[in-house]
Amino acid sequence: MATVSADAPAASPAPRARTETRAAWLVRQFARLPLQLLMIVVALLWLVPTFGLLLTSLMPSDRISEMGWWKLFAEPSMATLENYRAMFDDSDLVDALLTTAIIAVGNTALLVLVASLAGYAFAWLSFPGRDALFVVVIGLLVVPLQIALIPIFSLYNSTGLFDTELGLILFHVAFGLPFGIFLLRNFFAGIPKDILESARIDGASEARIFFRLILPLGLPAIASLAIFQFLWTWNDLLVALTFGRDVQPLTVAIFSQLRQFGSNIELIAPASFLSLAVPLAVFLAFQRYFVQGLLAGSVK
Amino acid sequence: MAEVEFDRVSKVYEDGTRAVNDFRVEIADGEFLVLVGPSGCGKTTALRMVAGLEEITEGVVRIGDRIVNHVPSRDRDIAMVFQSYALYPHLSVRENIAFGLKVKRLPKDEIARRVERAARILDLEPFLDRKPRALSGGQRQRVAMGRAIVREPACFLMDEPLSNLDAKLRVQMRAEIARLQQELGVTTLYVTHDQVEAMTMGDRVAVMRKGELQQVAAPQELYDHPVNLFVAGFIGSPAMNLLEGRLERAGDGLAVRAGGQTLSLPAELTAARPALARYVDRTVIVGIRPEDLEDAAVAGDAPEGRRLGGVAQLREALGSELMVYLTVDAPAAVTAETDELAEDRGVQQLGADEPGTTVVGRFSPRSRVREGDRVEVVVDTSALHFFDPDTGLGIYDATNGGGPT
Numbered sequence: 001m002a003t004v005s006a007d008a009p010a011a012s013p014a015p016r017a018r019t020e021t022r023a024a025w026l027v028r029q030f031a032r033l034p035l036q037l038l039m040i041v042v043a044l045l046w047l048v049p050t051f052g053l054l055l056t057s058l059m060p061s062d063r064i065s066e067m068g069w070w071k072l073f074a075e076p077s078m079a080t081l082e083n084y085r086a087m088f089d090d091s092d093l094v095d096a097l098l099t100t101a102i103i104a105v106g107n108t109a110l111l112v113l114v115a116s117l118a119g120y121a122f123a124w125l126s127f128p129g130r131d132a133l134f135v136v137v138i139g140l141l142v143v144p145l146q147i148a149l150i151p152i153f154s155l156y157n158s159t160g161l162f163d164t165e166l167g168l169i170l171f172h173v174a175f176g177l178p179f180g181i182f183l184l185r186n187f188f189a190g191i192p193k194d195i196l197e198s199a200r201i202d203g204a205s206e207a208r209i210f211f212r213l214i215l216p217l218g219l220p221a222i223a224s225l226a227i228f229q230f231l232w233t234w235n236d237l238l239v240a241l242t243f244g245r246d247v248q249p250l251t252v253a254i255f256s257q258l259r260q261f262g263s264n265i266e267l268i269a270p271a272s273f274l275s276l277a278v279p280l281a282v283f284l285a286f287q288r289y290f291v292q293g294l295l296a297g298s299v300k
Numbered sequence: 301m302a303e304v305e306f307d308r309v310s311k312v313y314e315d316g317t318r319a320v321n322d323f324r325v326e327i328a329d330g331e332f333l334v335l336v337g338p339s340g341c342g343k344t345t346a347l348r349m350v351a352g353l354e355e356i357t358e359g360v361v362r363i364g365d366r367i368v369n370h371v372p373s374r375d376r377d378i379a380m381v382f383q384s385y386a387l388y389p390h391l392s393v394r395e396n397i398a399f400g401l402k403v404k405r406l407p408k409d410e411i412a413r414r415v416e417r418a419a420r421i422l423d424l425e426p427f428l429d430r431k432p433r434a435l436s437g438g439q440r441q442r443v444a445m446g447r448a449i450v451r452e453p454a455c456f457l458m459d460e461p462l463s464n465l466d467a468k469l470r471v472q473m474r475a476e477i478a479r480l481q482q483e484l485g486v487t488t489l490y491v492t493h494d495q496v497e498a499m500t501m502g503d504r505v506a507v508m509r510k511g512e513l514q515q516v517a518a519p520q521e522l523y524d525h526p527v528n529l530f531v532a533g534f535i536g537s538p539a540m541n542l543l544e545g546r547l548e549r550a551g552d553g554l555a556v557r558a559g560g561q562t563l564s565l566p567a568e569l570t571a572a573r574p575a576l577a578r579y580v581d582r583t584v585i586v587g588i589r590p591e592d593l594e595d596a597a598v599a600g601d602a603p604e605g606r607r608l609g610g611v612a613q614l615r616e617a618l619g620s621e622l623m624v625y626l627t628v629d630a631p632a633a634v635t636a637e638t639d640e641l642a643e644d645r646g647v648q649q650l651g652a653d654e655p656g657t658t659v660v661g662r663f664s665p666r667s668r669v670r671e672g673d674r675v676e677v678v679v680d681t682s683a684l685h686f687f688d689p690d691t692g693l694g695i696y697d698a699t700n701g702g703g704p705t
Binding site: 192216 | 372375385
């Protein structure tokens with residue numbers, strides 16, 4: 001008896017509390033409804049053209065010009081991979097894809113290496129003029145790359161870098177560095193000082209600290225930087241048009257398929273979709289490194 | 301293993317602040333020395349100078365017989381435990397502990413052997429493959445200890461390693477670290493602001509204030525013979541009661557008159573502190589430890605010269621003892637030191653604007669004192685402390701040179 005009467009009042013508040021929170025949860029959801037609807041609309045606005053591009057690329061080439069992509073819904077059996085096969089048979093486009101990959105991967109890798117080394121130096125090493133130099137780097141953030149096109153063009157002409165993949169890689173790295181250094185320095189500076197001091201006392205050299213601690217701990221920022229830089233350079237048209245003639249990345253190759261009267265849409269659609277799908281895949285592959293709280297548990 | 305020596309070490313920052321000034325201590329081989337003081341007294345700076353994380357502006361730091369002023373941290377053969385533990389978050393406990401050994405390129409089986417041994421000593425065996433974030437505060441603390449002991453260094457440096465733990469764990473780890481240090485026999489420099497840690501763990505304790513060393517001594521010596529007002533007030537909890545009084549001749553001996561109260565000094569006290577004679581008819585600061593006060597109702601009769609009268613303001617029953625805060629009709633001692641101590645404890649000096657002074661007594665729990673009662677208190681006058689109100693120095697022998705060493 002005594003146990004029952006003791007238990008009863010203790011047990012009853014719990015379910016009541018739960019129904020209250022459920023009601024509160026519903027209210028919260030309703031309050032967020034307009035915002036969520038807006039987000040869905042915006043997302044659809046962005047997705048529809050992409051989706052249209054995908055469907056267009058799947059349509060038989062002889063019918064693309066006479067009907068819209070939505071007709072594919074009415075006649076799904078019409079869908080074909082023929083356009084993709086034709087694209088991969090076109091050696092110019094395949095070369096262009098390869099060129100794009102070399103430039104995007106190469107400049108991203110080089111940028112990450114240089115920016116992380118510089119970021120570490122700006123964050124954790126003390127040398128004369130460090131802060132002044134960092135201000136200069138920040139100042140470079142506001143320099144648009146367009147103003148450098150002509151001078152660099154003449155520089156590349158005289159050094160033989162014109163129309164080479166290396167030339168394009170170096171240009172992208174140079175203009176990616178201010179942002180890269182800025183981003184990584186700030187992230188590295190947030191790594192607790194105690195960890196680095198502890199490693200120094202443990203006998204680690206600066207190189208070991210950089211490769212064994214800074215790089216793994218800086219992974220979220222490094223992954224962000226890599227994704228941004230990869231997307232920018234993968235999608236670049238202007239720089240490639242300026243510094244390349246025979247070296248053509250995919251964007252330039254697609255651009256050259258445009259005609260004043262009627263374009264090779266059966267080549268452009270799959271190539272564009274491919275050019276869009278690769279960065280998306282890269283983003284999805286790297287996004288798990290955007291994990292917050294990677295530093296949890298190190299210092300209290 | 302080695303001795304560590306600070307030889308007239310100073311640290312001056314670019315803005316001219318002297319964080320540590322003319323600091324001189326020798327830590328014997330295998331000794332456990334605790335550096336204690338209020339926050340901002342320079343104790344952590346002193347430690348970091350031994351670690352090589354802070355440049356030494358003046359003077360010399362020796363580890364063993366080597367001057368290490370310009371030796372980089374990694375070549376000093378030291379291990380440090382940080383207040384924040386500073387574990388490597390992306391490495392498992394095993395890798396954390398092994399980090400320093402891998403850097404030294406020890407053979408794999410030797411590394412494994414040492415890590416296993418440290419894990420056994422510290423009860424970390426079940427957690428070796430976990431990441432630090434999956435550990436509790438106490439376990440993280442032990443990993444930090446493990447990382448230090450596998451290195452088998454010449455010297456351990458510990459920077460408030462227990463301050464992030466809860467009270468119970470802190471007491472437990474306190475004992476554990478002291479035991480570990482004794483077993484390993486490694487010279488240890490331990491920084492804390494907690495005087496209980498200092499008293500319980502150290503072979504010797506060095507008290508610092510505003511970058512200056514005040515006194516280095518064994519814990520009991522520090523407690524019984526504080527060299528000055530600051531050490532007297534800092535060591536001991538609750539703190540020593542400090543009253544202002546006037547030393548007078550009373551018959552053959554001496555007596556001190558503080559407000560309406562008079563305490564006569566026993567002959568052995570005046571014999572042990574001959575310098576007191578020079579303070580006759582002058583103002584002195586009288587220090588009374590709380591445990592040297594007792595409720596007269598419990599202690600029994602005592603002569604007139606051993607009593608204080610006061611009104612009980614607050615009683616805290618701790619079971620084994622009873623803390624009673626009383627207002628006594630006597631002026632409080634107010635100096636730069638007492639102000640600083642009060643600030644460090646986070647309290648205003650009680651009764652600064654009231655007549656009388658609050659003193660704390662550690663009474664027997666049999667005392668029946670209630671708030672508001674008038675209380676007669678018996679003072680153990682043989683344990684009184686005396687300080688010069690101008691210099692703050694303890695009044696001991698004829699030279700008055702800062703007391704016993």
